[in-house]
Amino acid sequence: EGVVSRYSDGVGEIDVDRGWSEFFKGASCSRPMLATVEAAMGSAMTAKGDAKGAAEWAVQQVEGKSEPYLRLYSLDSPLCYGVNKAMREVAFRGERERYEPMKDFAYSLHRAMMSQPKYEGTVFRAMDFRVSESLYSVGAVVTMPHPTSASENPEVVRDFLGTTGSGGWDEEVQ
Numbered sequence: 001e002g003v004v005s006r007y008s009d010g011v012g013e014i015d016v017d018r019g020w021s022e023f024f025k026g027a028s029c030s031r032p033m034l035a036t037v038e039a040a041m042g043s044a045m046t047a048k049g050d051a052k053g054a055a056e057w058a059v060q061q062v063e064g065k066s067e068p069y070l071r072l073y074s075l076d077s078p079l080c081y082g083v084n085k086a087m088r089e090v091a092f093r094g095e096r097e098r099y100e101p102m103k104d105f106a107y108s109l110h111r112a113m114m115s116q117p118k119y120e121g122t123v124f125r126a127m128d129f130r131v132s133e134s135l136y137s138v139g140a141v142v143t144m145p146h147p148t149s150a151s152e153n154p155e156v157v158r159d160f161l162g163t164t165g166s167g168g169w170d171e172e173v174q
Helices: 033-044 051-062 068-074 079-093 100-114 154-161
Strands: none
Touching: 033 051, 033 079, 033 100, 051 068, 068 079, 068 100, 079 100
């Protein structure tokens, strides 16, 4: 009581990392942003490229803006795909090799996401594959091992998948 939290209403410092201690073991939010992004970018880039140059470009895009790690993650860059894939490999296969260079970025992103207000309501998620209807039943709590996006606007999903994506759009299952 009376404790001011730097996180959203109802989220205390102790809640931020609950259940994540093994996942983020050894990760730090104290490294300089450029070093964190360069390490993650180098591991995320599938083609041999200039990770340092890509990281410098990415950091320049978010300089002086609020929530830089959220903005970095949502840039049109290999970061979001690489980080998500690496986090799934840890969660589902126990493979940490690809994740290790990204874990400081993933941890900084996790902390930034936890600082956001919680949302309750209907959202729509675009996936280009079918999932069990029971996984996304009304009222279900779905926890993924990586960040993901959703929208209140179903048109965003339609635009992302098109009307004939392999996951498709099912008017009855929302």
